[in-house]
Amino acid sequence: MNWDDLRLFLAVARTGSISAAARSLKVQHSTVSRRMSGLEKKLGVRLLERKKSGYELTPAGETLRLAASNIEHEIFDVDARLLGGDTKLSGELHIATTTAMASGVLMPIFSRFKELHPDVEMHIVCSNRNVSLVEREADIAIRQTNTPPKNLIGCQLGTMATAAYGNREYLGDLEARGAKPEWLGVSCCGFHRNWTKKASGVKRHGFYTDDVLLTMAALKTMPGLAYLPCADGDRDPELKRYAPPDPEMNLGLWLLYHPDLQHTVRVQLFRDYMLAAIGDIDHLLLGER
Structure with missing residues (x-):
């Protein structure tokens, strides 16, 4: 089986839609549809059933989803371990947060970090859903929570009222x-x-x-x-x-990342910078006017 086919299949399985899968992977709708038909033909089984609410997995599709997810995690694990040894003060840094946080209190802080480290290429990923750090949708997530996921590490930057x-x-x-x-x-x-x-x-x-x-x-x-x-x-x-x-x-404001990135210099650098920067405005987060 072709990994690209499995990657497309996982996107359909997770979103329940050909169109949503195509958008998430930035490919054409027709490409996803054609590759799914080809995969089913190659395997000789039905993987997806069309329902009013979208596509649902058949028993064979669920078996393939579990196997493909294991393969995906192995690939991400290798990629993360290689990235985790990166000691450069340059390269990409993907930071996930919400639009309100990014456009409000965080944007001046992000801008100052970019001024201090011009060789770091910052990507701000805004969404109200929790992006997956395990699946490398972002390197760092800034989240409001009182129960951070146990499979991630990081630090509490402050408290938000x-x-x-x-x-x-x-x-x-x-x-x-x-x-x-x-x-x-x-x-x-x-x-x-x-x-x-x-x-x-x-x-x-x-x-x-x-x-x-x-x-x-x-x-x-x-x-x-x-x-x-x-x-x-x-x-x-x-x-x-x-x-x-x-x-x-009150909710804790947490900076979180995957354990495999704990020795990546730009992740450590950004974490330490954020701790100091948020400490300077913690009165704003607490609503102390």
């Missing part, structure tokens, strides 16, 4: 009327979704966002409250806290 925010006009009207606040539905992460559900006491909302920046934009144009990290909410002059931060909603 959260509070409920609304636009100033809405909060003023709310206070004047003594009315019960409305809430926007937020689904950027499980934390905000659960906190919103607990505070609002309702199951459905009339408006939802899945990104912190979108939530901030929505709060400025419509009535309602939403939870935001204080580092984001406090820097927008159009928004105001509805209540002080709740310490029970």
Whole structure:
């Protein structure tokens, strides 16, 4: 079997879609479809079943998925071990975080690191989902969590506070009327979704966002409250806290990477730099104004 065929097959198995697999690997839809048909013909078995919700694996497909995943991890392991011995202060450094974090408090910090180390080629990968460091979607991930994965190593950079925010006009009207606040539905992460559900006491909302920046934009144009990290909410002059931060909603800000990269100089360099840089702004993360 051809590894490229298996790589395409794994993408389809994970996304459940030919189109999504093609986008993730930056190839044509027709290429993925043709290669999947060829792989099934070569093996003489059906690997995928078309359903209304997308493609599902047949028993033979599940067997192949397990085998292909093992092969993939072996390849990534070799690649990571070779990269782990890299002692250069140059080369690529892929950093995964969220758009709100990257465009807010982190971008000035990233820019300063680039000035200090011009030979390091920085790639900022923004997504609300947790990218896989094991599968080398990024070298380093900066995540908000209180339970970092046990298969990764790293350090806690700081602690991020959260509070409920609304636009100033809405909060003023709310206070004047003594009315019960409305809430926007937020689904950027499980934390905000659960906190919103607990505070609002309702199951459905009339408006939802899945990104912190979108939530901030929505709060400025419509009535309602939403939870935001204080580092984001406090820097927008159009928004105001509805209540002080709740310490029970504090989240650790972690820098994480795969153990095989712990001796890579540019990873160590970036980790130490981030520890110092975040230490200088920890009061902003904690919402201490």
